[in-house]
Amino acid sequence: MDYVKGIFKNRPNRFIAEVEVDGSLEKAHVPNTGRCKELLVDGAAVWLMPSDNPNRKTKFSLHFVENRGELVSLYSQQANSIVYDAIKDGKIKELSGYSHHQREKTVDNSRIDIYLANEEDDCCGMSFLTEPCYVEVKGVTLIVDGEARFPDAPTERGAKHLKELIKLKKQGNRCVVFFLIQHPLGSFFRPNWENDPVFSQTLNEAYDEGVEILVYKCDNRLDGIDLVPESLDFDLGKSFANGIVND
Incomplete structure (x- = not known):
């Protein structure tokens, strides 16, 4: 899979994350309804799966977050x-x-x-x-x-x-x-x-x-x-x- 690396910035609701990708603020789908507040903190490195579906509201899905030097699956x-x-x-x-x-x-x-x-x-x-x-x-x-x-x-x-x-x-x-x-x-x-x-x-x-x-x-x-x-x-x-x- 070809993941895109980003920086987590905010989670306005449980389904959406705001992430920085190449200097631009993007919205990503969060495929996990848990709070994940100890993982999704401002500045955390995340790995995103891009989508080419024109009907989607978000360009990416957030699959992984780096935490304490480890890769954590959020899917x-x-x-x-x-x-x-x-x-x-x-x-x-x-x-x-x-x-x-x-x-x-x-x-x-x-x-x-x-x-x-x-x-x-x-x-x-x-x-x-x-x-x-x-x-x-x-x-x-x-x-x-x-x-x-x-x-x-x-x-x-x-x-x-x-x-x-x-x-x-x-x-x-x-x-x-x-x-x-x-x-x-x-x-x-x-x-x-x-x-x-x-x-x-x-x-x-x-x-x-x-x-x-x-x-x-x-x-x-x-x-x-x-x-x-x-x-x-x-x-x-x-x-x-x-x-x-x-x-």
Whole structure:
């Protein structure tokens, strides 16, 4: 991909960033609805993908920002693609062995990011799916003292997805919430109790009900993003400056 380097100046709303490119102020689409306030600061170097679509309101999309010497991916929807491709390629051992892979499975009023199952044939030669597994993917960019935390802003939608997984788990399905750390400095995961206690509590409830939690990180480069094939640890308790409190 041919990225254009720019300098972040301002974010007038969650979808638009004002960036300086070759001395001119341009508008760029921000493909991440999180606050990202610790990343998108005045003067930060950003990497933009230009668009030749004449119907677009912005000439660029903001894909990467440099933070503490590292390249951070802000393209939140790309997290789903990275995880999906890694599952199909057998790079996530906990989710290997499935023969059926599907993106955006509709369940009631929600869409789960990834649906996995095994395809089998009955005695009449008809195919059917068994051992269903539902995977919801969350991209994580907020890093606090090496801890990756999600969300960086309250997300009712995120809590709704967790409740859907809880319901599916109670129906006998395998369910997984997958946190993909998109900042190279993250080496451990914890829910963001301070920013969103509702999501954090719901995540604890989901885990208690048997919903699995997987944490991986990605290797970010301008010529491509790859999943690092090693799972990371997590803790669901609250974290404070003077220590950790597990409720």
